[in-house]
Amino acid sequence: MAVKIVAFVSARPGCEDAFIEAARVCVAASRQEPGVLYYELWRESDGDRRFVFNERYVDDAAVDAHMQSDHFKAFGAAARDLAAARPTIIKAEAIDVAE
Numbered sequence: 494m495a496v497k498i499v500a501f502v503s504a505r506p507g508c509e510d511a512f513i514e515a516a517r518v519c520v521a522a523s524r525q526e527p528g529v530l531y532y533e534l535w536r537e538s539d540g541d542r543r544f545v546f547n548e549r550y551v552d553d554a555a556v557d558a559h560m561q562s563d564h565f566k567a568f569g570a571a572a573r574d575l576a577a578a579r580p581t582i583i584k585a586e587a588i589d590v591a592e
């Protein structure tokens with residue numbers, strides 16, 4: 494079953510550009526993973542202007558593989574210095590409501 498991940502991250506003030514650059518490498522590599530259906534980085538238009546990772550995987554095994562990848566670990570290490578706080582991560586499963 495497909496898995497959706499949405500992660501919200503606030504960069505420390507003045508670290509936004511460095512955060513984007515670190516994320517750029519992770520996003521590009523993540524999009525090449527076999528179990529990744531899509532992997533995007535967004536930024537809130539208003540309010541705190543948090544960064545939003547919008548991800549979809551074929552299954553939980555693909556999520557696990559992503560979390561063990563070198564590029565994800567490298568981004569996590571960089572993000573610890575650039576983020577204002579720990580990310581808020583939401584994992585969801587699809588509900589088929591179509592008839």
